[in-house]
Amino acid sequence: MNRRQEGRPLSFYVLATIFALFVVFLYGPVATILALSFQGPSGGLTFPMNGVSLHWFERLWSGGGVVDIGSAFRRSFALGLVVMVLTVVISVSAGLAFRKRFRGATALFYVAIASLIVPSIVVSLGIALEFRILDDLLGQAATALGLTPPRNSIGLFTSGLGAHLSWTLPFGLLIMFAVFNRLDKSYEEAARDLGATPWQSFRFVILPMIAPFLIGISLFGFTLSWDEIARSSQTMGSTNTLPLELAALTTTVTTPEIYALGTTVTAVSFLVIFGTLGLFILMQRRRAARGLPGA
Structure with missing residues (x-):
């Protein structure tokens, strides 16, 4: 006996309408x-x-x-790449370290992710103040020794880099902590039993298993740095990143040039996102073909 097909309930259409309005609200301005x-x-x-x-x-x-969009683009792109690499390296190193119990691990964990709940502008002001105090101390020390005081240390790859890492690292750490908590240690033990060194065990066993998650952390690191404004506002010194240039133009430009700049920034973000997703899918297929865990 064929079962009578029932129509979708009214709640489905209500929720679908709400979701459609949300998508329009989210992507309509773009x-x-x-x-x-x-x-x-x-x-x-x-x-x-x-x-x-x-x-x-x-x-x-x-x-x-x-x-000068060319200079601003290059600055933002270079900073995003450096932030991405450091976020991956530090997150993996911290994830490996936290696999073993050590004194103060809990306190260190909360300190590492505390910047997520601190207002971004407060972090930016604090980092800028920290570097200004450091400049004053170094200047006083250099003067006392009869040396030339160092130049202003606030800049793209000093205070600016630190400000962006304070935003990207907590995400990378949380991802890697979750990954390593789920990682089956039996694969490493088997590699050790076969004579692998700790580095070989990491390179040939752990790294292939966590590679897809490293792509995700890379995506977080680059896109969060690429679009960041609040934490950049006080820490970039005399140079501006592309989002800062865009924010400054909103009060001065009265032509579609500002829309062209916004489209450029958005296009790079989507290019990185979809490129990363494509790489992730490719790696998953290769893992499935090799029969690796997690595929």
Whole structure:
């Protein structure tokens, strides 16, 4: 006997409508900026669009606009790559260290993730103040020794790097702690029984198993650094990252050039995200083909 097919309940359509409205609310502004950034030379900041062209992108990248996007792009990209690498390396090292019990581990864990609950602007101000105090102390010491006082240490790869790591590292640490807590130690023990050294055990056993999670941490590290504004506001010194340039332009630019810059920043973020997802899927397929655990 065929079962009578029942229609979906009213709650399904209500929840589906709420979800659709949420998606529109989330991606509607992005779609609007994307569309308005392709306006013609006489375009404005609102609809209707006046022509379709790449004029504002050409103006932005040629240096004819009010911001040197090439320099800001390179600074943000370089900083994001450094933050990504350091986040992965430090997170994996900390995950390996926390596999063994040691005194003060709990306190160290809470200190490491505390920056997640501290307002970003407070972290930025604190780091900037810390480096200014350090500059004063070093300057006084150099003067007392008859040396030339060091230059201002606040900059992209000093205080700026520290500010971004205070945001990305807690995410990397939490991921790696969860991964290593679930990792079956029997694979390492088997490698040791076969004569593998600790480095060989890590390289050929642990690393292949945690590789997909390292891709996720890399994604967190780069994208969080690439889009960060609040923690960058007081720590970059005389240079600006691309998001800071974008934030500054919101009060001065009255042309679609600002939309072109916003589209560029968003495009890089999506390129990194989808590229990372593609790499993750490829690694999962290779793991499945080799019969590795976790595939």
